[in-house]
Amino acid sequence: MSKFDFKTPVIYILLGIILILLVLMRRMDESNNVSKEQTLEKRIQQLESKIEDVKNIQKQRPPKIEPETQQKPAYKGRIAIIIDDFGYRNDYVTDGFLALKADLTYAVIPGHEHSYFFSEKAKKAGFEVIVHMPMENTGKTYGEEQFVLKTDMDVETIQRRVRTAFNQIPAAIGMNNHQGSKASADQRIMSTIARVLKEQNKFFVDSRTTVETIGETTMKIFEVPTASRNVFLDNDDDEEKIAAQLMKLVKKSQEKGSAIGIGHVKPKTLNVLKKHIPELQKEGFKFEFVSKMLH
Ligand SMILES: [Zn+2]
Numbered sequence: 239m240s241k242f243d244f245k246t247p248v249i250y251i252l253l254g255i256i257l258i259l260l261v262l263m264r265r266m267d268e269s270n271n272v273s274k275e276q277t278l279e280k281r282i283q284q285l286e287s288k289i290e291d292v293k294n295i296q297k298q299r300p301p302k303i304e305p306e307t308q309q310k311p312a313y314k315g316r317i318a319i320i321i322d323d324f325g326y327r328n329d330y331v332t333d334g335f336l337a338l339k340a341d342l343t344y345a346v347i348p349g350h351e352h353s354y355f356f357s358e359k360a361k362k363a364g365f366e367v368i369v370h371m372p373m374e375n376t377g378k379t380y381g382e383e384q385f386v387l388k389t390d391m392d393v394e395t396i397q398r399r400v401r402t403a404f405n406q407i408p409a410a411i412g413m414n415n416h417q418g419s420k421a422s423a424d425q426r427i428m429s430t431i432a433r434v435l436k437e438q439n440k441f442f443v444d445s446r447t448t449v450e451t452i453g454e455t456t457m458k459i460f461e462v463p464t465a466s467r468n469v470f471l472d473n474d475d476d477e478e479k480i481a482a483q484l485m486k487l488v489k490k491s492q493e494k495g496s497a498i499g500i501g502h503v504k505p506k507t508l509n510v511l512k513k514h515i516p517e518l519q520k521e522g523f524k525f526e527f528v529s530k531m532l533h
Pocket of ligand 1: 322323370415416417
């Protein structure tokens with residue numbers, strides 16, 4: 239019995255050790271397998287993520303092209319066109335201008351039969367509206383007796399007239415001058431206008447009806463946002479000549495990055511714009527409101 243008693247625990251211990259070893263081996267084996275599985279899984283994951291990356295790149299390709307075409311540096315030139323002398327008429331010509339598919343700025347003379355009506359209609363149609371302020375010429379100054387700014391007027395009269403113009407054309411966010419070859423060269427007149435524009439938070443575009451104009455420099459002194467006309471489109475009422483002037487404006491926009499042209503409410507000017515604006519847009523020129531070209 240005692241012999242048997244002595245051997246049995248040893249056998250049990252040995253059996254136990256063997257069992258433990260077996261279990262350990264099995265575990266090692268399992269963990270080996272697990273790590274193999276893990277590396278396999280990792281590889282699969284890596285492959286999958288690579289496939290995803292490729293898919294994503296393919297997906298990104300079409301939208302990548304879109305923002306590129308929408309980016310501004312892609313434009314060949316930025317062009318602002320102001321059409322002057324609205325307010326006199328409300329007919330097929332004014333309607334024609336309101337049907338143009340471009341951001342254009344329409345300058346309305348205050349005090350005329352259609353001034354308010356047209357300015358509201360233009361704003362509603364998505365165009366930019368400014369006051370086309372009558373100013374004294376060196377030669378004869380025609381019409382707009384209630385609004386024209388003259389060099390012999392006192393400061394109060396000039397201020398009142400500018401304020402009244404904006405009251406009558408509430409859609410207007412800025413101003414340019416109608417005629418004014420004398421008044422736009424007058425420091426007192428231009429400073430008075432600048433103060434009112436500053437107070438009303440409006441901008442001034444110098445139509446440059448004289449080389450002696452001090453419009454832009456005066457506005458800068460009074461910190462009124464400003465710019466100047468580069469090209470007159472329709473001094474000659476002839477479609478070929480208007481088109482040639484438009485091309486001059488286009489060329490200038492290409493050289494300088496942007497350029498400002500001024501035309502008038504005339505059927506021939508309308509015809510030229512109707513024909514050439516879509517072509518120029520296709521060629522990569524951008525038509526913008528003049529308010530985007532101020533400095
Ligand atoms: Zn004018």
